[in-house]
Amino acid sequence: MNQHILEIHDLKRSYGKKVALDGVSLSVPAGGVFGLLGGNGAGKTTVLRHTLGLLAAQSGSVRVFGLDPVADPVGTLARIGYLSENRDLPDWMRIHQLISYSQAFYPNWDPDYAESLRNLFELDPKAFVRSLSRGQRARAGLLVALAHRPDLLILDEPSSGLDPVVRRDILGAIIRTIADEGRTVLFSSHLLDEVERVADRIAILHQGRIQLCARMDQVLSGHSRVQLRFSSAVSHFPPAGIWIHSEGSGHDWSLVAEAGIENIRAEVARLQAEILSVDPMNLDDIFVARTAGKPLAAGVRA
Amino acid sequence: MNPTSLDPSPWIIARVLLADMFHRSWIILTLGFVGALSLPVLILGALRAKGALIVEDPAMILIHFTFAQIMGMVFGASVLHAAGAPSRLFTLPLTNRTILLIQMVPATLLVIGQTMVSIWIQNVLFKLHWPLLGNALAFGMIFATFQSFMTLFQKTALMLPTLGGALALESLWVKSRHGPIFSLPTHYWTTVSPLDWMVFATVLALCYAIGMHGIARARCGNEIQTRLLDYLSNAISNFFGKKPMVFQNAVQAQSWYEWNLKGLVFPIIVLMVVPTTAVLWLFTDNTINDLVEALRLEGWMMSAAAMIGGIIMGNMGLSDASMAMSPFLGTKPLATVPWSRLLLATAFRSLVWGVLIWVAVYLLVLGGRELAGASHMPEPFVWWHMPGRILAAWTAMTFGLCISLTGNLLHLKILGGLYCGWLVTVMLVGSLTPAWFSELFTISTLSGCGMVLFSLTLWAWGSALRRRMVEGRHAILAGMVVTALVAMAGWQWARGATPPGATRIHHLLLVSGVLSLAVFPFAAAPLALASNRAR
Structure with missing residues (x-):
C-alpha cells in the first residue's frame, strides 16, 4: 500500500x-x-x-x-x-x-x-x-x-x-x-x-524550488546558530558546506549550520576558529537563513 | 526643499487617472465605438444595396432617431465600464467635487463626441444630411443622468424606479424635439434652440447636485435608507430561502447553482426588452401592426440577447474580469462531461423561458390586434420562422457559452476584435468600391466565416471523440441533425426566389456553418470546461 x-x-x-x-x-x-x-x-x-x-x-x-x-x-x-x-x-x-x-x-x-x-x-x-x-x-x-x-x-x-x-x-x-x-x-x-x-x-x-523537506523535530534539531571568532580578520565568508548562512565581519561571525555538534566542532577546527556559542534556532530563523542567504559558493578567506 | 511641491495637484491626479482609464479600457472603448456604429452601418448598407436608401424618405427620420438611441446605449455601456466605480478614488487626496468631475465630465464628453462622430461617419458613408448636435447633446445629458443616479442610489432597490422615471422624462423631451410625443417623428432636430441649451444645462446641474450628494454619502460609508424596500426584499427572500433543500446528487446540486446564479439572465433581458419596445412604440407609432412587426423583429434579435446570456452563463470565474474557474467550483468532485451537459441543459431551460415570455407577449399583442379589428397581418405567417428564431437563439447562446467557458477573456476579445475588424473593412469597401463588389466582398467574407464555423465544429467533435467526451453514435446523430437542417434550408431556397443564384453557394456555406453551431456545444462545452478546470 x-x-x-x-x-x-x-x-x-x-x-x-x-x-x-x-x-x-x-x-x-x-x-x-x-x-x-x-x-x-x-x-x-x-x-x-x-x-x-x-x-x-x-x-x-x-x-x-x-x-x-x-x-x-x-x-x-x-x-x-x-x-x-x-x-x-x-x-x-x-x-x-x-x-x-x-x-x-x-x-x-x-x-x-x-x-x-x-x-x-x-x-x-x-x-x-x-x-x-x-x-x-x-x-x-x-x-x-x-x-x-x-x-x-x-x-x-x-x-x-x-x-x-x-x-x-x-x-x-x-x-x-x-x-x-x-x-x-x-x-x-x-x-x-x-x-x-x-x-x-x-x-x-x-x-520555485524546495529548499528543505523534513520532519519538524529534525528541522529544529538539525540547525544551530554558531558564534565564531577567527584568529585573523575575515572580510568575506560565503555560506558553503554545513554553513547555510553567515553574518558578520572581521574576527566575529554569526553562522547558521545544518549539522550536529560534532560536525560543527570539526568544521570550526578546520577553519582555525573558536566557538563562542552554539544555540538552537526557531523555525523563523531557520526560514530566514534558508531563503535569505546568499547563493552557495566556495568559501573565500581574507 | 518645499514639501508642498511634492503634493500633486488635483489636475495632475485627474490627468493621471484619465490616462489610466484610457490605457486600461481602450479596447472596450474601441469595441463600444465600433459596436455602436455596426448596426446602423449594416442596415444602411443593406438598404443602399437594395436601392432603398432614399435620403428624403420621411421614414429616415425614424431610422435616424432609432439609430441614435442604439448607439448611445451601446457606447454608453462601454464608457460606464471604462469609467469604473467612483469608490476607487475615495482614498485619494481629492475633493468630492474633483472625484465627481473626473467620473462624469470625460465620460459625458466621450458620449457626446461619439454620437457626433458616428452620425458624421454615417453622413459621409451614405451621403446623408443628419444633424449632429441635438442628439449628441441629448445622449450626453442622458448619460450624465444615468451616472449621477448610479452614484446616488448605487445598487439599491431605489435605483431602477427613480432612474427609470428620470430617463422617461428625458426621453419624452428628446422625442418632442423630433415632433409630437406620441406619434412618428416628423422632422430632424436640426436647430438646437436656446431653450434646448437651457434644458441641457439645467439637467447637467441637477446631475451634478445628485452626484455630489451621492459621493458625499458613499465616501463616509453611509448607506441610503431603503428600509421599506429592504424589508419587502428580505421578506420575499426569506419566504423562498427558508425552504429546506435536499439534493439527490451532485448534478442536481450544480444545476440548482447554475440556474439560480445565471439561468435567469436571458429571461430577464427579454423581460426588460419587451416593455422597452412597448414604450418606444408608444412614443413613436400607435398602430398595432407596427407593434406586431417590432415584436416579430425582436424575435430574431433575441439571438443577440441569447449570446450575452450565454457568455454570462459560461463564466465560471469570480467576476466579469476574471473568468477562469474559481477554486470553489474547480474543486467540486463532479466529472467534466455531466457538468457540461447540465450547463447546456440550464442554457436550454433559460432559452425556453425567454422564448415563452416573448411568445406570450406576441400572442397577447396578436390578440389585441384581433380585438382592435386590424384588417391584415403586416407579413404572412411562415412556418419555419418560430423554430428558426429558437435555433438562432440556441446557437448564439451556446456559442457564447462555450467561448466564455474556456475561462479566457482573450477569446472574447479576439471574437469582438474580429467582428469589429470585419465591420470596419466592410464599411471601407462599401464606401470605396462599386456596390456589386461591396456586396460580393461582404457575402464572400461571410461564407468564409461559415466555413470557419463548420471547421470549428468538426474540430470540436474530433477532439471530443478522441478524449472520449462524446461517443461515435453521438457524432453520427450530430451529423444527421446538421445535414437535415442544411437540407431544410436548401429546400426553402428551392421553393423561394432568394437568395439569387450567383451568391447561392456563398449563402449555402454561410448557413451550413451557422447551422453546424446547433450541435457544436455538445462537443465544445466539455472541451472548454476541461481546459478551464485544469489550466
Whole structure:
C-alpha cells in the first residue's frame, strides 16, 4: 500500500517567462500535518493548485492517492477538503444553502458533524455569505472543507487576514480533526510561529524550488546558530558546506549550520576558529537563513 | 526643499487617472465605438444595396432617431465600464467635487463626441444630411443622468424606479424635439434652440447636485435608507430561502447553482426588452401592426440577447474580469462531461423561458390586434420562422457559452476584435468600391466565416471523440441533425426566389456553418470546461 498521500515528481510550471515551479519533488505521508512554507510568490499556491488538479503539470507528475488529479478529478476531489486563500464562496447563498449544496457532492458528508461545526463557528444558517466578515467566511469555508471528513485537507494560507481568535479556531479545528481521525492536513503559510506550533513535517519553498523537506523535530534539531571568532580578520565568508548562512565581519561571525555538534566542532577546527556559542534556532530563523542567504559558493578567506 | 511641491495637484491626479482609464479600457472603448456604429452601418448598407436608401424618405427620420438611441446605449455601456466605480478614488487626496468631475465630465464628453462622430461617419458613408448636435447633446445629458443616479442610489432597490422615471422624462423631451410625443417623428432636430441649451444645462446641474450628494454619502460609508424596500426584499427572500433543500446528487446540486446564479439572465433581458419596445412604440407609432412587426423583429434579435446570456452563463470565474474557474467550483468532485451537459441543459431551460415570455407577449399583442379589428397581418405567417428564431437563439447562446467557458477573456476579445475588424473593412469597401463588389466582398467574407464555423465544429467533435467526451453514435446523430437542417434550408431556397443564384453557394456555406453551431456545444462545452478546470 502506498504510504504517501501526495507525490510530486520534478514538477515544473511557468507563467510566460516567469518560472513559478522549477523541478519540485515532494512526498507527503499519510497522517499528520504538513506545512508548506515560503515567502510571497514562492510557489506555494501553485503547488496546491496542481495537487487539486486546477493546474495541469507542464512537466513532471502529480499523484494524489495514487491518481492523477487532472485525469480523475472526481476520484481525488471527493477525498479532499479545500479552503482557498481568498475564501471564494458564493455570495448569493445562505449558509444552510451552502451546506445543502456542498453535501450533495460528498457521499461521506456527515450532517451531524456539519451541524456541530456550524454551531462551533457560530454561523447563522439564514445569513447570506455576502454578509459574513472575512473571519466568518473562513469559518464557513472550513465547515464545507471539513464536514465530509476528507482524507486530505488542503488549507491555503488559512490564517491570512484573520484575527488571533479565528486563527485559534481554525487551528483548533485542524488539530481536532487530526487527533480524532488520523487524517492528513497540507497547508501553506508564511506565518512561521503557526507552522512551528502545528506541523509535523515541513517543506520550505523558495523561488520555485524546495529548499528543505523534513520532519519538524529534525528541522529544529538539525540547525544551530554558531558564534565564531577567527584568529585573523575575515572580510568575506560565503555560506558553503554545513554553513547555510553567515553574518558578520572581521574576527566575529554569526553562522547558521545544518549539522550536529560534532560536525560543527570539526568544521570550526578546520577553519582555525573558536566557538563562542552554539544555540538552537526557531523555525523563523531557520526560514530566514534558508531563503535569505546568499547563493552557495566556495568559501573565500581574507 | 518645499514639501508642498511634492503634493500633486488635483489636475495632475485627474490627468493621471484619465490616462489610466484610457490605457486600461481602450479596447472596450474601441469595441463600444465600433459596436455602436455596426448596426446602423449594416442596415444602411443593406438598404443602399437594395436601392432603398432614399435620403428624403420621411421614414429616415425614424431610422435616424432609432439609430441614435442604439448607439448611445451601446457606447454608453462601454464608457460606464471604462469609467469604473467612483469608490476607487475615495482614498485619494481629492475633493468630492474633483472625484465627481473626473467620473462624469470625460465620460459625458466621450458620449457626446461619439454620437457626433458616428452620425458624421454615417453622413459621409451614405451621403446623408443628419444633424449632429441635438442628439449628441441629448445622449450626453442622458448619460450624465444615468451616472449621477448610479452614484446616488448605487445598487439599491431605489435605483431602477427613480432612474427609470428620470430617463422617461428625458426621453419624452428628446422625442418632442423630433415632433409630437406620441406619434412618428416628423422632422430632424436640426436647430438646437436656446431653450434646448437651457434644458441641457439645467439637467447637467441637477446631475451634478445628485452626484455630489451621492459621493458625499458613499465616501463616509453611509448607506441610503431603503428600509421599506429592504424589508419587502428580505421578506420575499426569506419566504423562498427558508425552504429546506435536499439534493439527490451532485448534478442536481450544480444545476440548482447554475440556474439560480445565471439561468435567469436571458429571461430577464427579454423581460426588460419587451416593455422597452412597448414604450418606444408608444412614443413613436400607435398602430398595432407596427407593434406586431417590432415584436416579430425582436424575435430574431433575441439571438443577440441569447449570446450575452450565454457568455454570462459560461463564466465560471469570480467576476466579469476574471473568468477562469474559481477554486470553489474547480474543486467540486463532479466529472467534466455531466457538468457540461447540465450547463447546456440550464442554457436550454433559460432559452425556453425567454422564448415563452416573448411568445406570450406576441400572442397577447396578436390578440389585441384581433380585438382592435386590424384588417391584415403586416407579413404572412411562415412556418419555419418560430423554430428558426429558437435555433438562432440556441446557437448564439451556446456559442457564447462555450467561448466564455474556456475561462479566457482573450477569446472574447479576439471574437469582438474580429467582428469589429470585419465591420470596419466592410464599411471601407462599401464606401470605396462599386456596390456589386461591396456586396460580393461582404457575402464572400461571410461564407468564409461559415466555413470557419463548420471547421470549428468538426474540430470540436474530433477532439471530443478522441478524449472520449462524446461517443461515435453521438457524432453520427450530430451529423444527421446538421445535414437535415442544411437540407431544410436548401429546400426553402428551392421553393423561394432568394437568395439569387450567383451568391447561392456563398449563402449555402454561410448557413451550413451557422447551422453546424446547433450541435457544436455538445462537443465544445466539455472541451472548454476541461481546459478551464485544469489550466
